[in-house]
Amino acid sequence: MNTYLQANRELWDGWAGFHPQSDFYNMEAFRNGASSLMEPELQALQPVAGKSLLHLQCHFGQDTLSWARLGAQATGVDFSGKAIATARSLAEDMSLPARFVQSDVLALDLEETFDIVFTSYGVLTWLPDIKRWGEVVARHLKPGGTFFIAEFHPGLMMFDFDTGKYACSYFGTEAPSFAEEVVGSYANPEEGTTRMEYTWNYSISEVINALMGQGLRLKAFEEYPASPFDCFPNMKPRQDGWFECAPLVGAPHLFTLLMRKPG
Numbered sequence: 569m570n571t572y573l574q575a576n577r578e579l580w581d582g583w584a585g586f587h588p589q590s591d592f593y594n595m596e597a598f599r600n601g602a603s604s605l606m607e608p609e610l611q612a613l614q615p616v617a618g619k620s621l622l623h624l625q626c627h628f629g630q631d632t633l634s635w636a637r638l639g640a641q642a643t644g645v646d647f648s649g650k651a652i653a654t655a656r657s658l659a660e661d662m663s664l665p666a667r668f669v670q671s672d673v674l675a676l677d678l679e680e681t682f683d684i685v686f687t688s689y690g691v692l693t694w695l696p697d698i699k700r701w702g703e704v705v706a707r708h709l710k711p712g713g714t715f716f717i718a719e720f721h722p723g724l725m726m727f728d729f730d731t732g733k734y735a736c737s738y739f740g741t742e743a744p745s746f747a748e749e750v751v752g753s754y755a756n757p758e759e760g761t762t763r764m765e766y767t768w769n770y771s772i773s774e775v776i777n778a779l780m781g782q783g784l785r786l787k788a789f790e791e792y793p794a795s796p797f798d799c800f801p802n803m804k805p806r807q808d809g810w811f812e813c814a815p816l817v818g819a820p821h822l823f824t825l826l827m828r829k830p831g
């Protein structure tokens with residue numbers, strides 16, 4: 569297996585081990601019925617009842633199960649065996665009808681198409697090949713189907729969250745944009761274990777073109793000056809409950825794309 573893929577999978581298996589116990593993922597509220605989904609995806613994709621929905625890079629399944637609670641026939645995919653095992657046991661415990669598949673997203677071929685393909689918040693950065701990702705999305709969409717992504721903005725990721733200084737290219741590169749040791753994770757920096765991570769930054773046009781190159785049509789594109797998650801260093805809450813990185817106020821923090829496969 570590719571060195572980057574193997575290292576990132578070990579990191580995510582480790583993170584999937586402690587994330588369900590973190591305040592960040594607040595499993596108690598989730599078990600009591602709270603949705604883990606955010607306004608951008610809820611507004612873009614509802615109603616989902618009765619629709620088939622493929623969730624790429626689903627982690628331990630909170631969002632997939634939240635879509636299932638809203639009536640979607642949901643399938644979650646992730647390369648972490650630990651995350652998929654947790655997702656399956658949560659679905660069983662909570663009697664929610666969701667299916668979970670362990671796979672590298674870039675190798676995914678379920679030989680099945682879906683009404684909706686969804687992915688969100690910290691996904692593209694783990695992928696070494698954005699064009700192949702576009703092929704995977706298109707291959708799994710029905711004619712007339714909808715693709716939606718909410719993702720951290722590449723114009724934010726190119727700067728250092730502590731200093732606000734330039735840190736990596738806005739554009740995708742073959743070598744990882746970052747190869748670094750990380751202590752704990754965004755969900756619990758105190759966890760203490762050090763792991764290697766390899767991540768990439770892709771420009772907005774590279775992401776859109778990976779999908780348009782497969783025939784998808786752009787229906788809506790939004791950029792946001794804040795994030796719904798407090799998941800990077802120096803994030804400060806705003807009055808609306810979202811967060812902005814203190815040294816990078818005014819930088820784009822998030823983007824969303826809604827795209828359709830012609831029917």
Ligand SMILES: C[S@@+](CC[C@H](N)C(=O)[O-])C[C@H]1O[C@@H](n2cnc3c(N)ncnc32)[C@H](O)[C@@H]1O
Nearest residue numbers: 580625627646647648671672673688689690694
């Ligand atoms: C930040 S999480 C996704 C965020 C998600 N919204 C959440 O917090 O529940 C990124 C996910 O991508 C998965 N991942 C990273 N690289 C992958 C790959 N090549 N194939 C499949 N999953 C991958 C990780 O295991 C992790 O679960």
